[in-house]
Amino acid sequence: MQDRVIIFDTTLRDGEQSPGASMTVEEKLEVARALDELGVDVIEAGFPIASPGDFEAVRCIAEEVRRPIICGLARCNPADIDRAWEALRHAERPRIHVFLATSAIHREFKLRMSKDEIIRRAVESVRRARSYCEDVEFSPEDAARTELDFLTAVVQAAVDAGATTINIPDTVGYAVPEEFAAVFRHLIENVKGAERVVFSAHCHDDLGLAVANSLAAVKAGARQVECTINGIGERAGNAALEEIVMALRLRKDYFGVDTAIKTQRLYPTSRLVANVTGLVVQRNKAIVGRNAFAHEAGIHQDGILKERTTYEIMRPEDVGAPRTELVLGKHSGRHALKKALEDLGYHPTEEQLDRVFEAFKRLADRKKHVYDADIEALMEEHIREAVQVWTLESFHVIAGKNVTPTATVVIRRVDDGVHEDAATGDGPVDAVFRAIERITGLSARLTDYQVRSVTSGKDAQGEVSVEVEYDGRTWRGRGLSTDIVEASAQAYLAALNRIANYLSRSSGGEPVGSAATGPTP
Numbered sequence: 001m002q003d004r005v006i007i008f009d010t011t012l013r014d015g016e017q018s019p020g021a022s023m024t025v026e027e028k029l030e031v032a033r034a035l036d037e038l039g040v041d042v043i044e045a046g047f048p049i050a051s052p053g054d055f056e057a058v059r060c061i062a063e064e065v066r067r068p069i070i071c072g073l074a075r076c077n078p079a080d081i082d083r084a085w086e087a088l089r090h091a092e093r094p095r096i097h098v099f100l101a102t103s104a105i106h107r108e109f110k111l112r113m114s115k116d117e118i119i120r121r122a123v124e125s126v127r128r129a130r131s132y133c134e135d136v137e138f139s140p141e142d143a144a145r146t147e148l149d150f151l152t153a154v155v156q157a158a159v160d161a162g163a164t165t166i167n168i169p170d171t172v173g174y175a176v177p178e179e180f181a182a183v184f185r186h187l188i189e190n191v192k193g194a195e196r197v198v199f200s201a202h203c204h205d206d207l208g209l210a211v212a213n214s215l216a217a218v219k220a221g222a223r224q225v226e227c228t229i230n231g232i233g234e235r236a237g238n239a240a241l242e243e244i245v246m247a248l249r250l251r252k253d254y255f256g257v258d259t260a261i262k263t264q265r266l267y268p269t270s271r272l273v274a275n276v277t278g279l280v281v282q283r284n285k286a287i288v289g290r291n292a293f294a295h296e297a298g299i300h301q302d303g304i305l306k307e308r309t310t311y312e313i314m315r316p317e318d319v320g321a322p323r324t325e326l327v328l329g330k331h332s333g334r335h336a337l338k339k340a341l342e343d344l345g346y347h348p349t350e351e352q353l354d355r356v357f358e359a360f361k362r363l364a365d366r367k368k369h370v371y372d373a374d375i376e377a378l379m380e381e382h383i384r385e386a387v388q389v390w391t392l393e394s395f396h397v398i399a400g401k402n403v404t405p406t407a408t409v410v411i412r413r414v415d416d417g418v419h420e421d422a423a424t425g426d427g428p429v430d431a432v433f434r435a436i437e438r439i440t441g442l443s444a445r446l447t448d449y450q451v452r453s454v455t456s457g458k459d460a461q462g463e464v465s466v467e468v469e470y471d472g473r474t475w476r477g478r479g480l481s482t483d484i485v486e487a488s489a490q491a492y493l494a495a496l497n498r499i500a501n502y503l504s505r506s507s508g509g510e511p512v513g514s515a516a517t518g519p520t521p
């Protein structure tokens, strides 16, 4: 049996069925390119008969993305299969995926079909799909709740009709690992010609078991796993690609198989899918969650600083995630604080460290997490005042319906006067940010933007908080004004000022500009 598991990504089909996750054709193409770069073997690009948009997405992906197999879904009827082929025909490596429900519940209430009719339809459909292309996948929908003898009969008929992949879906996320593995073992042992086809697992996460069930199937002989980035999909979602891939990679000693995934692309692909679908990744999500490589407990932080493998089974860089974050909180010790300060470019004396540590403990009692920005603020308060390298002098924005938002911004640089530049953007705030970037020469990735009203009434003060990523770190800034665009500009500049101070410290130089107060630590 081959020792490589085929990764079949269905983010663009089952994943897109997540409530609220629909994507445009252009967005689907962008995700498909990223999946190609990630190294997936099969991209299920959509369900061509479902809508003109789905058809177009499958067609465009089939035409443009040439390395992986491009797959289109079809129910077991001629119109679906013909439409799927129409969308796929220009693919370098096309696959038609036909499915038909087999469980008693679906037979009785949804399809109103007898067992014989189901077998007949499955056979006709696999044959029709095979008349178009050699690569045909068959899925008995709700297989996990189907009587094992009937499931075996349907699968046998599909294999005899020419299916090359047999996918066993746990459509409603009902299976448990041992039971699901037994289904695979039974089919592989009892279906004649099983050695000629690839068995595949397709699990949903209604009981939180999608990944466990998929891995159990692999252990039992499945050599394709169907999954989605970030585990998005119908209801509770599908098995998460990144979790399956890393489990197989890290526990090769147990599973004895691997995938062709370039794991360093996992995190960037996860971010892209989260941005495009708007489905935010939960903080504690395995592999790609923001806390996946964050440690707060003092004992853990101490262990990590002494030897990383004490509390980490993989390195963030293995999955392309930003470096390990020691989240400082009330459980953190002096050692962790010192390390955080050094990472921020500070080199405090023992006496300065004592002072900041005391202030840090007081802050940590009030605040659950103490971030880089908080530590900087402590340093600024207790040791050295930061330099406001850039300050906002004025700005002018043109925006409205059917107008390209344009901003002109004037900024004073602490050591060499005022600078002015203009830019266009997706909206007035975006235009201002771009103009600021042109002037400062610093371009950071905006990862969070929040507006909050701090007073009431029409003349309420708005507080804008921004979070940006630069050099693998997170920087925050805040701005306050009755004008939201102005508050946004101030917040962005505050974050860029922090970055400028950090760059200056890291290069071992004096603070940027000439207005430094207090000694350089």
Ligand code: KIV
Pocket: 014, 099, 139, 141, 142, 167, 169, 170, 171, 172, 202, 204
């Ligand atoms: O969950 C399911 O059964 C499916 C099939 C179409 C494979 O998504």
Ligand code: ZN
Pocket: 014, 169, 171, 202, 204, 234
């Ligand atoms: Zn599904």
